[in-house]
Amino acid sequence: MRASDRSWLLTLTHLPSISGHEDRVVAFVRDWVARRDDLRVKADRHGNLWLTQVRRSRRAPLYVTAHMDHPGFLVTSVDGRDAKVEFRGGVKPGYFDDASLHFFAPGSDEPVGARLTSYDPSTREGTVHVRRGAVEEGWIGRWAFPARSLGVKGDLLHAPGCDDLAGVAAALSFLDRVRRKDGMGHVGVVLTRAEEVGLVGAIAASRSGAIHDDARLICLETSRSFAESPVGGGPVVRVGDRLTVFDADLTNRVSEVAERHGKAFPWQRKLMAGGVCEASVFAAYGYGSTCICLPLGNYHNMGNLDEVEQGTGEATPKPEVISLSDHDGLIRLLLLVAQHLDDPGADVRSRLEDRFDDSVLERRLGQR
Numbered sequence: 001m002r003a004s005d006r007s008w009l010l011t012l013t014h015l016p017s018i019s020g021h022e023d024r025v026v027a028f029v030r031d032w033v034a035r036r037d038d039l040r041v042k043a044d045r046h047g048n049l050w051l052t053q054v055r056r057s058r059r060a061p062l063y064v065t066a067h068m069d070h071p072g073f074l075v076t077s078v079d080g081r082d083a084k085v086e087f088r089g090g091v092k093p094g095y096f097d098d099a100s101l102h103f104f105a106p107g108s109d110e111p112v113g114a115r116l117t118s119y120d121p122s123t124r125e126g127t128v129h130v131r132r133g134a135v136e137e138g139w140i141g142r143w144a145f146p147a148r149s150l151g152v153k154g155d156l157l158h159a160p161g162c163d164d165l166a167g168v169a170a171a172l173s174f175l176d177r178v179r180r181k182d183g184m185g186h187v188g189v190v191l192t193r194a195e196e197v198g199l200v201g202a203i204a205a206s207r208s209g210a211i212h213d214d215a216r217l218i219c220l221e222t223s224r225s226f227a228e229s230p231v232g233g234g235p236v237v238r239v240g241d242r243l244t245v246f247d248a249d250l251t252n253r254v255s256e257v258a259e260r261h262g263k264a265f266p267w268q269r270k271l272m273a274g275g276v277c278e279a280s281v282f283a284a285y286g287y288g289s290t291c292i293c294l295p296l297g298n299y300h301n302m303g304n305l306d307e308v309e310q311g312t313g314e315a316t317p318k319p320e321v322i323s324l325s326d327h328d329g330l331i332r333l334l335l336l337v338a339q340h341l342d343d344p345g346a347d348v349r350s351r352l353e354d355r356f357d358d359s360v361l362e363r364r365l366g367q368r
Contacts, residue, residue, distance in 0.1 A: 001328040002173070008032075009169040009327060010152075013159035013320075016104040018072035018140045019088040019194040022047070023106060025068040025168060029191060032172060038179055046204035049191040051175060057185030060214040062341070064174055064187070064334060065202070065278060066167030066221075067195035070160075071300050073101060073128075073141035081130045083114070085141065089196040090275075091300050093121040094308060094315030095143075101128060103141035113144060143301050143317040155232060155324050160301075162320040164195065166294055167220035170327060174334040187338050190217070195278060202278040206285035216250055217282045217289040218337065220330070222322060224274035224305075225295035232323040234266030235330040238291035242273045244280040246290040252348050254290055257340045258333055265329040274299065292337075294330060297321030 015024040029049055033041040042050045049068075071089020078084075087096075096119040102111035112133045119126035128141075135141075142160055150158050159166075171189045178184045192201030205211060223238065225231045237255050240246055258267050272293060282289035298318045299305060307313020345351060 005173040012165040019069040019197040022068040051189040055185040059186035065190040067164045067192045075139045087124045100144040102144040158319040163222040202281040219279040219291040221293040222296040223272045223293040224299035229270045231295045236268045241277045243276045247288045251290040261336045
């Protein structure tokens with residue numbers, strides 16, 4: 001993994017960001033683009049970011065997408081040391097019981113500690129008591145994790161929010177490399193908002209008309225790992241989610257590229273039915289879309305989730321976990337896809353036609 005890739009990954013996965021308040025991530029991305037004179041960034045009226053290259057291309061656009069938010073809390077009102085909060089995202093109720101939280105002022109990395117004193121999962125509203133200092137309306141919060149539980153341990157990154165800030169980091173690392181390659185001017189990145197509260201940014205982008213009819217979209221996600229899709233097993237070519245299966249031709253082409261050219265790193269092909277991905281949104285609006293994801297431990301900061309669902313474990317908030325080698329493999333796979341997606345024979349029909357031989361058919365079926 002390049003030092004720059006690692007730096008961007010660690011920085012982004014530690015930034016506080018929730019649906020509708022992705023300001024820290026947006027600022028990071030804008031600064032990142034500003035230091036590259038061959039790239040441009042534009043925000044649409046919904047706040048999604050579109051990163052494109054200055055050079056022109058006649059090829060159909062290829063967009064790599066990721067979302068900039070992570071589940072977390074928003075302070076809605078303050079009364080002395082107590083505050084009302086709203087939770088944005090999907091987390092099981094047991095993880096809120098007497099939870100320790102950190103809140104952040106806009107633009108600040110200094111946490112203010114608080115304890116969640118009440119929470120109603122039906123309204124996703126609660127109250128917190130600030131231990132020391134004060135919070136203000138509009139501040140955002142997340143679970144509080146001891147510093148010793150965070151950081152890189154071997155091949156694993158433990159961070160407050162990998163979903164989907166690790167996807168954002170991978171998209172930037174990919175674009176940083178592809179912008180230097182000939183014939184890749186059609187490649188861009190789309191970073192969406194408010195995925196965790198109903199895929200809002202992706203729906204808005206799909207309805208806006210900003211996506212070309214012939215565009216292909218490769219959506220990056222960090223998706224809940226299961227026994228058959230382990231963390232460390234490589235990036236996952238995701239064929240579908242809990243809602244839909246993705247574009248068959250595009251998914252198969254990505255798989256074929258990985259099969260032909262991705263021999264230097266492990267990769268997986270799985271359904272990953274643990275949630276709904278933005279690829280389902282883009283496909284529903286008629287765009288060719290699929291997903292490549294990172295297997296994720298402690299999905300949405302829900303530690304011991306398998307045991308909790310089985311009724312045998314304690315609901316304990318924990319940092320999310322991804323593999324650094326998986327992340328590096330994802331970047332490498334994206335580069336291969338950009339280079340080889342339209343190679344002759346990358347589609348299934350061409351591969352089947354290559355196998356067809358009249359003489360073999362006659363011998364096997366007894367035809368003359």
